[in-house]
Amino acid sequence: MIVANRKSLEEILNMLKPYKKVLLLGCNECVTVCAAGGEREVGVLASELKLSRAKDGQEIEIKEQTLERQCDHEYIDQVRPFVGDYEVILSIACGAGIQYVGEKYRTKIVLPGVNTTFLGVTLEQGVWSERCQGCGECVLHMTGGVCPIARCAKSLLNGPCGGSSNGKCEVDKDLDCGWQLIIDRLKELNQLDRYEEIIPVKDWTTSRDGGPRKRLREDLRL
Amino acid sequence: MKTKSNIERILESGGFVVTSECGPPRGADPEVIRKKGNLLKGVVDAVNVTDNQTSVVRMSSFSSCIILKEMGFDPILQMVCRDRNRIAIQSDILGAGALGINNILCLSGDHQKFGDHPKAKNVFDIDSIQLINTVKILRDDGKFLGGEEVKGKPVLFIGAAENPFADPFEIRAARLGKKVKAGCEFIQTQCIYNMEKFTKWMEMVRDRGLHERCAILAGVTPFKSVGMAKYMKNSVPGMDVPDGMIERMKGVAKEKQSEEGIKICVETIQKLREIPGVRGIHIMAIEWEEKVAEIAQSAGLLPRPQV
Amino acid sequence: MRLNYPTNVKIVKVPCTGRVDILLILHAFESGVDGVYLAGCLEGECHFLRGNLRAKKRVQYAKKLLDEVGLGGARLEMYNMSSAQGQRFAEVAREMTEKIKALGPSPVKNRVRGVQDSRGQVK
Ligand code: SF4
Numbered sequence: 001m002i003v004a005n006r007k008s009l010e011e012i013l014n015m016l017k018p019y020k021k022v023l024l025l026g027c028n029e030c031v032t033v034c035a036a037g038g039e040r041e042v043g044v045l046a047s048e049l050k051l052s053r054a055k056d057g058q059e060i061e062i063k064e065q066t067l068e069r070q071c072d073h074e075y076i077d078q079v080r081p082f083v084g085d086y087e088v089i090l091s092i093a094c095g096a097g098i099q100y101v102g103e104k105y106r107t108k109i110v111l112p113g114v115n116t117t118f119l120g121v122t123l124e125q126g127v128w129s130e131r132c133q134g135c136g137e138c139v140l141h142m143t144g145g146v147c148p149i150a151r152c153a154k155s156l157l158n159g160p161c162g163g164s165s166n167g168k169c170e171v172d173k174d175l176d177c178g179w180q181l182i183i184d185r186l187k188e189l190n191q192l193d194r195y196e197e198i199i200p201v202k203d204w205t206t207s208r209d210g211g212p213r214k215r216l217r218e219d220l221r222l
Numbered sequence: 223m224k225t226k227s228n229i230e231r232i233l234e235s236g237g238f239v240v241t242s243e244c245g246p247p248r249g250a251d252p253e254v255i256r257k258k259g260n261l262l263k264g265v266v267d268a269v270n271v272t273d274n275q276t277s278v279v280r281m282s283s284f285s286s287c288i289i290l291k292e293m294g295f296d297p298i299l300q301m302v303c304r305d306r307n308r309i310a311i312q313s314d315i316l317g318a319g320a321l322g323i324n325n326i327l328c329l330s331g332d333h334q335k336f337g338d339h340p341k342a343k344n345v346f347d348i349d350s351i352q353l354i355n356t357v358k359i360l361r362d363d364g365k366f367l368g369g370e371e372v373k374g375k376p377v378l379f380i381g382a383a384e385n386p387f388a389d390p391f392e393i394r395a396a397r398l399g400k401k402v403k404a405g406c407e408f409i410q411t412q413c414i415y416n417m418e419k420f421t422k423w424m425e426m427v428r429d430r431g432l433h434e435r436c437a438i439l440a441g442v443t444p445f446k447s448v449g450m451a452k453y454m455k456n457s458v459p460g461m462d463v464p465d466g467m468i469e470r471m472k473g474v475a476k477e478k479q480s481e482e483g484i485k486i487c488v489e490t491i492q493k494l495r496e497i498p499g500v501r502g503i504h505i506m507a508i509e510w511e512e513k514v515a516e517i518a519q520s521a522g523l524l525p526r527p528q529v
Numbered sequence: 530m531r532l533n534y535p536t537n538v539k540i541v542k543v544p545c546t547g548r549v550d551i552l553l554i555l556h557a558f559e560s561g562v563d564g565v566y567l568a569g570c571l572e573g574e575c576h577f578l579r580g581n582l583r584a585k586k587r588v589q590y591a592k593k594l595l596d597e598v599g600l601g602g603a604r605l606e607m608y609n610m611s612s613a614q615g616q617r618f619a620e621v622a623r624e625m626t627e628k629i630k631a632l633g634p635s636p637v638k639n640r641v642r643g644v645q646d647s648r649g650q651v652k
């Protein structure tokens with residue numbers, strides 16, 4: 001899933017300073033699972049905003065709405081009947097959702113209520129961890145199913161560096177060394193011989209470096 | 223001989239190599255380099271110049287190399303992958319070739335988190351093993367990574383660093399094997415304090431026959447004090463300082479500690495020279511360059527062969 | 530056993546403090562209360578195993594939110610007591626009342642628009 005993090009109330013209040021009527025939009029997908037922008041978080045943020053404005057004797061009217069997805073236009077269309085009643089949209093979907101809402105309502109200012117951080121997994125209730133950077137050319141079959149791009153702090157394709165110590169990364173004693181994980185897994189899979197192969201220089205055109213990416217499936221198009 | 227490198231020349235003649243390093247200043251004053259250089263005159267065969275070591279901004283390795291070259295040294299250009307992509311890297315290698323720099327040391331580079339610009343974006347377009355291979359392709363095949371032909375090949379002796387003490391230990395020799403396969407001709411190791419572990423690593427290296435295809439220069443760093451020893455043990459990633467060393471430093475009076483540090487260093491060098499496959503010593507006297515001559519002298523490494 | 534506790538304390542019954550979520554607490558403040566406290570079972574004696582421990586963590590989190598909002602986390606507390614400790618219940622009610630009195634009335638009293646009252650009507 002895409003993992004995001006709620007911005008601080010202070011930052012959100014600052015962005016909202018000029019506005020009294022706010023449409024607060026959550027999303028039912030990834031940000032719900034990572035507890036950053038689902039229906040509950042919409043409720044909590046709305047309540048925080050109301051309390052804090054009330055404390056300062058200022059008005060705010062908030063319409064709470066959580067869409068099935070903010071990355072598909074048919075769901076974004078659902079707020080069309082009343083979007084005009086609000087001065088501003090505060091979205092707590094991922095960065096893609098926030099932008100897409102803006103693309104659909106071009107004269108509305110759409111503010112981000114979360115910081116979108118990574119593609120990851122739920123380690124346990126309340127703990128999420130990064131797994132993939134969407135590099136566009138997956139090498140997991142060569143690295144024991146552990147991503148060197150996302151899980152090594154230096155994205156080394158031929159790690160580990162000299163800073164790997166007791167399974168931890170030089171960057172942080174609490175962070176697993178991605179290359180230790182790769183080697184452990186290669187061993188478990190009986191593929192340690194793979195480690196002897198040099199992984200060649202990567203073609204980054206499939207990644208962000210090649211410019212914004214787009215994917216097309218002709219057979220699916222209408 | 224492939225290159226004009228002093229290290230290569232001495233190795234080819236069967237000699238034992240001595241290198242040291244010079245950390246560029248945090249400013250534009252060339253005198254700092256010259257002063258450090260003067261302390262190493264006649265003591266070493268080549269001098270490493272660090273590349274924004276520990277991710278702290280310093281005068282570039284490239285320009286410091288040129289200053290040392292003017293003084294008659296054979297500098298080793300250290301290059302990290304943290305700050306440059308393949309375009310900048312290849313361009314710098316061509317420049318090094320043009321200005322008569324004969325050696326390059328290929329490194330991944332410390333993460334910027336601990337430096338003076340932790341908010342920087344890092345590059346890591348290629349890694350150290352790929353960097354080794356890049357230099358080799360430029361030099362031997364006369365090709366850029368993009369496939370185009372190089373007009374005027376850069377002729378550099380290719381080195382890399384290796385940490386025998388980092389984890390996972392079992393793949394450390396395999397990783398060196400990858401470096402050798404990529405084109406690495408000499409290795410400078412992390413500072414050696416744990417002789418037992420290093421000996422084991424060298425066994426693994428010899429088992430793979432790597433010592434015959436690549437010269438191993440063993441790294442040493444003298445302790446200035448027990449405080450420094452403890453710091454190295456606890457705070458420097460990938461450093462292995464056995465408790466016995468700390469105890470030994472603790473065992474002498476404060477004003478004698480630096481002397482003891484030098485003594486340990488000299489003894490270490492003597493032991494290292496006995497290990498089959500060790501072809502030289504790399505003395506890293508961190509901000510203590512004035513002691514390199516004394517260490518080399520006491521360890522019987524002087525005089526250096528004339529070039 | 531009849532015990533006296535301050536009449537300003539309004540009790541909201543829940544099957545377990547584990548049922549109390551952050552939104553419920555925040556909505557109480559929106560409706561104008563001066564303070565909220567949870568009276569949960571003793572730690573280790575939750576009928577639902579960890580309900581009161583969850584509540585404790587949520588209270589800690591909600592305290593942070595209240596600090597950010599500017600109401601102050603001190604207006605929210607969690608207490609643990611067994612159902613047999615009537616005395617303790619009354620004591621806590623008095624203690625919390627004193628504490629909230631010292632803090633003064635909630636700065637948002639009757640100021641939040643669009644709050645639902647107990648009959649579900651919007652004020
Ligand atoms: S190799 Fe690329 S696509 Fe595969 S997991 Fe890593 S970042 Fe994602």
Ligand code: SF4
Nearest residue numbers: 152160161169177178
């Ligand atoms: S310690 Fe491991 S994860 Fe960290 S940068 Fe080095 S190889 Fe990558």
